[in-house]
Amino acid sequence: MLKTILASPQDDGRAGAHTGIGDIKKTDATRGSSSNSKPSRQLWKSFKGSLRGQGAVKAGVEIFHKSSHVKLNDVIINAAEKQEIHYHSEMSLIAFTTRAEGIGLDTDSATGIKLHQALGRLPDPKRCHYDVMRVCSKGTRIVHLEEISSWATKSVDTSVSSEHAERVLVVGGPAGSGKSALAHTICKGMHDSGLLVASFFSHTNQQLTSDDFMAVFIRGLCGINPQIEQGIGRLLVETPALASSPAITQFEGLVIPIIPLLPTDRMFVVGIDALDEQADKVLVAFLRDYVPRLPATFKFVLTTRPVPQVMEHLERQPHIHIFPRLLAGGSSFQDVRTYAQLQLSKTNYHERISPKLLDEFIVKTEGLFLWAETVLNHIDNSYDPPGELADIVKGASSHWMESETSTKKLESLYAHILSKLPWTDYRFVEKYNVVMGAFVALMEPLSVRGLATLYRPDGVTEGDIHRICGFIRPLLQDYSRDTPQKPLQLVHLSVQEFLTRNAPPPYHIDINVHHLLLSRLSLLTIKTELVPTNVPTLGFTEGDW
Known part of the structure; x- marks a missing residue:
């Protein structure tokens, strides 16, 4: 370990240099005062003489071998090939090498300063990281965590084409089902395994955007190894505007070019929580359209309420896997x-x-x-x-x-979900009232197909019910368009109580009106469907007894 700094006298018109040596105590020579120039020159000559036997070319390498926290001031270094040179700034110690594949890296200390300053211009969103205080309780979600972790760490299947390799796992679930705790736990586990590149969490009263995500993602890439950090810094030096560009522009200009520098022997996991709460649609588009351009070693694990603006874009994509295990019920x-x-x-x-x-x-x-x-x-x-x-x-x-x-806290969440629906669209409002009214008033759950049959006299189709279920899916226990014969119900009794008691218009459901409506529709169904053609045993009630 180097413990001191020895000033080199300025001779032959060259700039001074400070070089750490041995265990010599710090002296006034480090201040470059004129009164100590003679002792300093004598020490320097003595030091240079001791190196002649080792070879002047390799002297620098021998001095700094296995050293850390070395500070170089006012230094001009002419680096030979394959030498490693360290430049120390107030913020970090950055290693530069004279050779790298794909992107040329500079050994000049002035260039190192430029790279560091360029990286510093990248946005740095705060409080986006996972929180160890919000992970799942011990002994819970064991199967869920095992399956998600297995997916994230599974080796790339070389038999599958790159564009069809699964890179995104969507963990969807209704409101209050514990999605965020699952996301925090997964990110902590991936971090402990050395596989986490970035985690992106939005906390209370924090409105994050796709630009914030890309900044977190790029900074995470910089942490993989010094070569990637320098490569991104070099790109920022060449095109300074990239530091403040929109998310997709940064992906094209900063991420795609450094792909050749990525290690090929590990996975890169990115965690995203509450995708449905994002203010713009760019992050959804990134996951759908741009993630396939990354190597198959990248795995994105995200949680979301199953809202239309997310699920309609991510479902049925070859590189996106929908987590099948339920989170409620x-x-x-x-x-x-x-x-x-x-x-x-x-x-x-x-x-x-x-x-x-x-x-x-x-x-x-x-x-x-x-x-x-x-x-x-x-x-x-x-x-x-x-x-x-x-x-x-x-x-x-x-x-x-x-x-x-207590109750008001839950109702605030339900109202928040409903507030995002298109209440200015009268067609939506009309069908919402019918379908949500059925969920609230029915004593036993019916399937989409059953509801469509019951409400057919009023012109409600199976497609109408699917469309409304897509909008209110965060409040349903387990809805899928692929299972139209599966009975559906609200995620919890507290949702029904909110809709019928305290919900303001237009969320409110008048249960008495819907009881009368269901009674009328039930009688019509009996009249049209309960006939000998459909139920042959009815014939046994005819004739004299």
Whole structure:
């Protein structure tokens, strides 16, 4: 390790240099004062003489071999081929080499400063990184995490053409199903494995854009190795405007050219959370149209509510895989139970919550993590937590209904989702009222096909129901256009309660109106469908008995 700086006297008209040597203590010679020029020159001559036996050409390499945190001031270095030279600035230590494939890299320290300054002009969005405090609770989502991690780390299948290689995994789920916790956990795991290039998370009151994502992505690429960082810096020096260009322009100008510098023996994972909350459509277009231009070693894992502006663009793309495992409903009961038991074990009242009450609570959650989390936080701040939990399970807690941090918090989320729908389109409003009214009023769920048959007398088609379901999909438990015969229902009872009680127009659903409508349609269905042609056993009721 170098511990001192020894000033070289300025002779022969050349600029001075500072060179670290041995364990010599720091002296006033480092200040370049005239009073110490003679001792400094003597030390320098002595040092140069000691190097003659080693060969002057290799002296620089021997001096800095295995050294770190070396500061060079006012230095002009004439580098031989394959030498490595380090330039230290206030921000970082950057390594430069005289040879690189694809993009030429400079050893001149002045050029190094330019590269560093150019990289500093890239946007640097804050608070976009994953949060270790928001990962999944221990013992939950084990199967989900294993399957996603396996997909992200799976070796490239050489039997599949490059354009059809899966590069994007879409983890979709309804509101409150724990998508963000899953994304934080995956990103942490990929980071711990050394595979994470970038993570992109939007926090409360933070409106991020596609330009922010591209800045995070490019900075992540710079962290892969010094050659890529220098290559991107060189491109920014050549075209300074790229530092502030739109996302796709930066991708074309800064990312595509450095692909030859990427290692070929590892995967590059990028995590994106809440894609549906992005303010523009550029990021969706990037994932659909531009990601295939990256090597198949890039894997993008993203979470989103299944809204039309995302799913209609990403579904049925050869390089995009839709994660098939559900995040809510009966399949999540065990995960919710594990989460609830863990949270309750941290309280001083957990022994007063009976197994029966816990079972009833788990059923009441309908597998929705957000509802479970909100209830547990709510009772933790109540006077009698076990008693309050029992009242919530029975639907008899006024405190739960009126608290700003409980029911109103959930309703605020539902209203936020609904606010993004096209309420100025009267055709949408008309069909929304019919289809959402059916979900709210029906005692048992029906499939898309069943709903279309029931509402046929009123001119509602299967296509109409599919279209509305696409818009309200974040509030449905498990909707897919590919399964028109699968019964559908709202993601949780709290959505129905919001729509019929507290939702303002035009979200509000008048349940009495829809009960009357369903009664009329049911009678019409009996009249037109319940006939001997369709039900042959009806004939046995004819004749005398």
